[in-house]
Amino acid sequence: MMFINHNVAVQHMDSMLEAAIWFWIPLCLVPVGIWFSISGKAKSVGKLVAAIGLILVMISSWTVPSSDSTAGGHLLLSIIAPSLLLAYGVHGMIFGGNVPVGRLDSSARWSGAMAILVSLLIFCLMHWYNFTPLWRDDEVNPYWIVFWPTFLLFSTSLSSVAAVALASYGDNRLNESICLAVLSVTMAGIALGAMIFDGYMTTSNEFRDYLWLAAADIFGTFVGISLAIAAFAIVIWAYENSLPLPENSPPPSEEEIKHVVSLAKAHIGGEEE
DSSP: OHHHHHHHHHHHHHHHHHHIIIIIHHHHHHHHHHHHHHHSSSHHHHHHHHHHHHHHHHTHHHHSTTOTTHHHHHHHHHHHHHHHHHHHHHHHHHHTSSOSSSOOOTHHHHHHHHHHHHHHHHHHHHHHSTTSOBOSTTOBOTTHHHHHHHHHHHHHHHHHHHHHHHHHHOSSOHHHHHHHHHHHHHHHHHHHHHHHSOOSSSOHHHHHHHHHHHHHHHHHHHHHHHHHHHHHHHHHHHHHHHSOOOOOOOOOOHHHHHHHHHHHHHHSOOOOO
16 A cells, blocks of 8 residues: 555656646746846847747647646647737737837738737637637636636727727827727627627636636736735825925035135136237
């Protein structure tokens, strides 16, 4: 019996070591490589380290299939293509418009809009068609049902807030505000459709449950950040109010006045030609 328990413990330790080597250490290499790349100390090496770490994380479901942590790498591999397409579309939409720096050709805005539409279509197919990320034993990746409602809710909120901000404070930004409002309505419509109609491998009830959890997470994050900023402002305000008023400096003495006059005479003046 002790021999069996010892073998089980050894196998468990081996699986944890494999997960650390093939998933957690590469995951740590990604921000380290990005930091080296941004800092400029070793830009090429940093990019290489970050790329290797990212690739090892994404293929971790094959290198360490026994680890539950690899579900995150599998999801990242599943959504990397539409995510890059979405990032390209957002970049084209932003810098293809009226921006003071890094402005692209006007065609970049249209290609960016098409890229965003295609990426959203792929995400919808991943929910309602057989593109759903399947992980272990042909089951839905547990992080997918968390990512999808959170992505829709966050995109809807961010687009609506940005549209209102542009309309309120922007200068000649009505067209951009309308585009963001249309995007917000589109994302909200997709979320509403997922709440009503079942997906390929997930039900509408599951989506609604995770949507409310995502809303609670986003609301809690917003409240936490607001409270942290408010607490910081209160501490600074209380400290500033506790400081005594600065005292007025005494008037200069006779010796100080004579010293200033002597310095002025030594540096100012001259003979007229």
